[in-house]
Amino acid sequence: MRGRALAATLIFAAFAAVPPLAYWANDPYLIVIASRIVAFAIAALALDLILGYGGMVSFGHAAFVGIGAYSVAILGQAGITDLMLQLLAAIVAASAFALVTGAISLRTRGVYFIMITLAFAQMAYFFFVSLSAYGGDDGMTLSSRSTLFGSDMLRDDGIFFYVSLGLLGALFLIATRIVGSRFGRVLRGSRENALRMNAIGFSPFRYQLVAYVISGAMASVAGVVLANQTKFVSPAFMNWHVSGELIVMVVLGGVGNLIGAVFGAVVALVLQEFLGAFTDHWQLWFGLILVGVTLASRDGVGGLVRRLTGGKR
Amino acid sequence: MTNLFLLQLLNGVQLGILLFLIAAGLTLVFGIMDFVNLAHGVIYMVGAYLLVSFARMTGGYWTGLALTLPTVLILGLALELLVFRHLYDRSHLDQVLATFGLVMVVTEAVQIIWGAAPLTAAMPEALSGSIPLIGPLRYPVFRLAIIAAGLLTGLGLWYIITRTRIGMRLRAGATHRGIVSALGVDIGKLFSLIFAFGAMLAGFAGALVAPILSVDPGMGESVLILAFVVIVIGGIGSIKGAFAGALLVGIVDTLGRSFGPIVLRAVLEPAAAGQAGRVLAPMLVYILMAMVLAVRPAGLFGAKA
Amino acid sequence: MTRKMLTILAATTCLAGPAAAQDDDTLKIGVLLTLSGPAAVLGEQARDGFQLAADEIGEIGGMTTEIIIADDEQKPDIAANKARELVERDGADIVVGPIFSNIAGAIVQPVTEGGAILISPNAGPSNLAGAECNKAFFSVSYQNDQNHEVMGAYAKGQGYDNVFLIAPNYQAGQDSLAGFKHSYDGGVAGELFTQLGQLDFSAELAQIAAMQPDAVFAFMPGGMGVNLVKQYRQAGLETIPFLSAFTVDESTLPAQQDAAVGFFSGTNWAPDLDTEKNKAFVAAFEEKFGKVPASYAAHGYDAAYLIDAAVRAAGGVGDKDALIAALEAADFDSVRGDFAFGPNHFPVQDFYLAEVVKRDDGMFATSIVEPIFEDYADTYVGDCQMD
Known part of the structure; x- marks a missing residue:
């Protein structure tokens, strides 16, 4: 556990150092990349909460990201630009969607769960594609970023980045609390053995559903950040590809230790930027790295790092 | 109206048969080896690309097909040897990660080799054209051939699995891996065989559609999701389920597209019906899957819950 | 490219100094x-x-x-x-x-x-x-609508009164049919929105066959167009004129080949435009x-x-x-x-009816048939208030 806390401190310190570094290197665009990484790190963190601790492999988490993004766009168009209100709306909407779809999805197990979450995400995707009032398939441009306490300070990329990082940090602490609590232990227990949990008087269904709702609400925060970062929303945010990439990030960073998900998001996105700078065929190399990492390590890059540095789990 | 309905039914069956060819290999690998293979769709794509190249090289569809099938088989064996073999005892998530990577590799490699522009294969002379069906309605011969090929493949699979020695070992291997290998059956060899065979089925489906669909780098991925929907509806590992699921998805999708707006117009105003039809039509297949799973959490013919 | 690479390296390993000043x-x-x-x-x-x-x-x-x-x-x-x-x-x-x-x-x-x-x-x-x-x-x-308007005007000029419209179900698809109808006022046999990325059009083609319209207008960009055109021909519908925009062009013709020959397209340019x-x-x-x-x-x-x-x-x-x-x-x-x-x-330019031909060198291309609009501006220009 101490190693994990150290890793978390290191990663958050590295994040916090990006803006000064970017100004020093005279390359403010680095902050833009870093904000994007933070957004995906939030979504990956949310997914790891149910995937790593509840054994629920959701192949539809992009839907929550999209709901968060559209909360910003729809409220923004109605004149409500306050970030807090938008966050609240995103969380309420995503929780409602998670409650309904989760109650149905959790009747299934394993691969069937993977596919039914995908089905619901695809429904959400096609719903927003047909929503012409908000641009349909074309998506819509936001005229400006959200406001915070009535000020438009988020226009500044640096401030926006630190606010996003703050959200990631807060959610990380909340998630850490959750998995360390009795609720988290029940959740893990129901992953290991649902029958036994039932026998000692816990209904795994209720715990799993609550976890699913929490995770969906957290993922919607990622959508709020992403919409503000690109100043644009589109159904493409909820494409099944995005759900797949989120799984890749979580698995890449090592399943079931929260900071690994954040680390996975960093690794995946930096790697994409890095390979993209070398070659137009970056997907080929990225794919080869994914295959290579999986074959070489049982626990993603995180596991590889631990093994190479001789650390323990 | 009834004529049109029959014709659309035939169209639905044809789409279903096509999905069955792709889903059959997927459900075999999934059900027997408990292996999630996202790369199945790109093998279908490679089959189509190989057919285009071989048909151009040899100047005919049939010779192209004759070269494509063994090539995909060898490709399947090579992939199994290099990648998949090392993932059998790993978690589903590791399999997803590796095969997701493989999808990226193959898609990009196809673009490097064949370019990004869509390609096409010429239709075999003997199967081109269309035959009159009812009234002014006609049906392309090649699509009838696809239906026939799919039915024959399904029949062949059913025979192999239920009536032959190798099928018996397959069924036994799926449920009691340890005992079967203790009895002296080489499980490793058996698995490579299934995998290569599944890949060949996908490649065959790709080769079949090359003359009617555009062969482009995105074709594998659009079909992959549908194939997963099919095997999940049917119940994973069940060939019978894949067949039923494929037909169901094909028919629901086709009839929903053509008759959904007409039905809606009977209950809603025309403008609202048009809008609702546009929203609902693409969702229909997913609604079907969610409904099936809500009632039967392990699909129609699934054994394990 | 190299500089970009270096700055990313700088970000990930904290090694490099300030990036080079920009060159005016x-x-x-x-x-x-x-x-x-x-x-x-x-x-x-x-x-x-x-x-x-x-x-x-x-x-x-x-x-x-x-x-x-x-x-x-x-x-x-x-x-x-x-x-x-x-x-x-x-x-x-x-x-x-x-x-x-x-x-x-x-x-x-x-x-x-x-x-x-x-x-x-x-x-x-x-x-x-x-x-x-x-x-x-x-x-x-x-402007996106213009090529569709060209085909609408052509259909009107031909005296068609029963045209079947088909486009994918997304914003550009809905705009395309609106554009067509902007300059076409005849009857519409049917109007179909297909799923984006749809591969198989047999259901739609069956409907067209049953209705026997005067002409079909299609907007099916990219791979969808390749599929529609090939299947249209295979279904034996080539006797019904095929009008289109962004559906048969030199990016899709290498895949459509003979199947597209004789099909029409609305355009502002073709390889044989005479300048x-x-x-x-x-x-x-x-x-x-x-x-x-x-x-x-x-x-x-x-x-x-x-x-x-x-x-x-x-x-x-x-x-x-x-x-x-x-x-x-x-x-x-x-x-x-x-x-x-x-x-x-946005340009003010001429628009043409083009037809797919097989050239003498065996390549496929669109070829200008006749001009439809001269010095044509788009319909949205009136809403534009540039300070």
């Missing part, structure tokens, strides 16, 4: 197109056309030219970030792109607010032509790339010559207002002959 004597042009995924062929056409012109010109606008090519992956969020990267990090003065209208919506703000000028070689969404028109945005192609400049362009393009150029390439080619003329006239890129004025003047030799911008920075 260099004209930096960012090219942001869809260069991967299923639609990559369109972006490649535009890129090749632009690059061909850039190579011919050498120093664009008489300045040392640096061209930075980026791939938007057809994803709006990626495109918005790449646009910022081009403008803020690479210091692009002008960005040429994109292919898709939804991408245009995502990048117009990052590019123009960053102080650069956006020139589209294809996308021409209605909002940018009308209410949301932008001083720093130019389209060298068309000196166009002949030279088509010959050079085919020589260099071994394929027939599509309109995307022609627009990319025109974009480079437009920039060249405007930068020369404005004496560099330092004075942005002067540069915009010079772009508005559009004083260059276009492959389309006469070329002028309307007040909304």
Whole structure:
């Protein structure tokens, strides 16, 4: 556990150092990349909460990201630009969607769960594609970023980045609390053995559903950040590809230790930027790295790092 | 109206048969080896690309097909040897990660080799054209051939699995891996065989559609999701389920597209019906899957819950 | 490219010093197109056309030219970030792109607010032509609806009174049918929206066969068009005239081949358009790339010559207002002959009916049949209030 806390401190310190570094290197665009990484790190963190601790492999988490993004766009168009209100709306909407779809999805197990979450995400995707009032398939441009306490300070990329990082940090602490609590232990227990949990008087269904709702609400925060970062929303945010990439990030960073998900998001996105700078065929190399990492390590890059540095789990 | 309905039914069956060819290999690998293979769709794509190249090289569809099938088989064996073999005892998530990577590799490699522009294969002379069906309605011969090929493949699979020695070992291997290998059956060899065979089925489906669909780098991925929907509806590992699921998805999708707006117009105003039809039509297949799973959490013919 | 790589290295390993100061004597042009995924062929056409012109010109606008090519992956969020990267990090003065209208919506703000000028070689969404028109945005192609309006006018001229309409179910698809009906007032046999990315059109074709309309109007870009055209012919429907826009062009013809011959398309350009400049362009393009150029390439080619003329006239890129004025003047030799911008920075140009032919050298191309509109402006120009 101490190693994990150290890793978390290191990663958050590295994040916090990006803006000064970017100004020093005279390359403010680095902050833009870093904000994007933070957004995906939030979504990956949310997914790891149910995937790593509840054994629920959701192949539809992009839907929550999209709901968060559209909360910003729809409220923004109605004149409500306050970030807090938008966050609240995103969380309420995503929780409602998670409650309904989760109650149905959790009747299934394993691969069937993977596919039914995908089905619901695809429904959400096609719903927003047909929503012409908000641009349909074309998506819509936001005229400006959200406001915070009535000020438009988020226009500044640096401030926006630190606010996003703050959200990631807060959610990380909340998630850490959750998995360390009795609720988290029940959740893990129901992953290991649902029958036994039932026998000692816990209904795994209720715990799993609550976890699913929490995770969906957290993922919607990622959508709020992403919409503000690109100043644009589109159904493409909820494409099944995005759900797949989120799984890749979580698995890449090592399943079931929260900071690994954040680390996975960093690794995946930096790697994409890095390979993209070398070659137009970056997907080929990225794919080869994914295959290579999986074959070489049982626990993603995180596991590889631990093994190479001789650390323990 | 009834004529049109029959014709659309035939169209639905044809789409279903096509999905069955792709889903059959997927459900075999999934059900027997408990292996999630996202790369199945790109093998279908490679089959189509190989057919285009071989048909151009040899100047005919049939010779192209004759070269494509063994090539995909060898490709399947090579992939199994290099990648998949090392993932059998790993978690589903590791399999997803590796095969997701493989999808990226193959898609990009196809673009490097064949370019990004869509390609096409010429239709075999003997199967081109269309035959009159009812009234002014006609049906392309090649699509009838696809239906026939799919039915024959399904029949062949059913025979192999239920009536032959190798099928018996397959069924036994799926449920009691340890005992079967203790009895002296080489499980490793058996698995490579299934995998290569599944890949060949996908490649065959790709080769079949090359003359009617555009062969482009995105074709594998659009079909992959549908194939997963099919095997999940049917119940994973069940060939019978894949067949039923494929037909169901094909028919629901086709009839929903053509008759959904007409039905809606009977209950809603025309403008609202048009809008609702546009929203609902693409969702229909997913609604079907969610409904099936809500009632039967392990699909129609699934054994394990 | 190398500098970008180094700065990323700097970010990840904290090694490098401050990036080099920007060079004011260099004209930096960012090219942001869809260069991967299923639609990559369109972006490649535009890129090749632009690059061909850039190579011919050498120093664009008489300045040392640096061209930075980026791939938007057809994803709006990626495109918005790449646009910022081009403008803020690479210091692009002008960005040429994109292919898709939804991408245009995502990048117009990052590019123009960053102080650069956006020139589209294809996308021409209605909002940018009308209410949301932008001083720093130019389209060298068309407004999206126009090619559909051409076909509507043609159908009306032919006296058709029973046309079947088909398009994918998304914004551009709905706009296309609206565009067709804008200039066509006859009867509509049926109107179908298919799923985006749909592969199999047998259900739709059966409906068309049952209705036997006077003609079919289709908007099916990319791989969908390849499938529709091949299946249309296989279903034995070729006796019904096939009118289309963005469905049969030189980017899809290599796959459609004989199946598309005799099919019609509404367009503002075709490889056999009879101007000196166009002949030279088509010959050079085919020589260099071994394929027939599509309109995307022609627009990319025109974009480079437009920039060249405007930068020369404005004496560099330092004075942005002067540069915009010079772009508005559009004083260059276009492959389309006469070329002028309307007040909304969209072209006012001629439109034609084109037909797919198999050329003597065995290649497939569209060929101009007759002019439909002369000096035609789009219908949104009235909504545009540029300060």
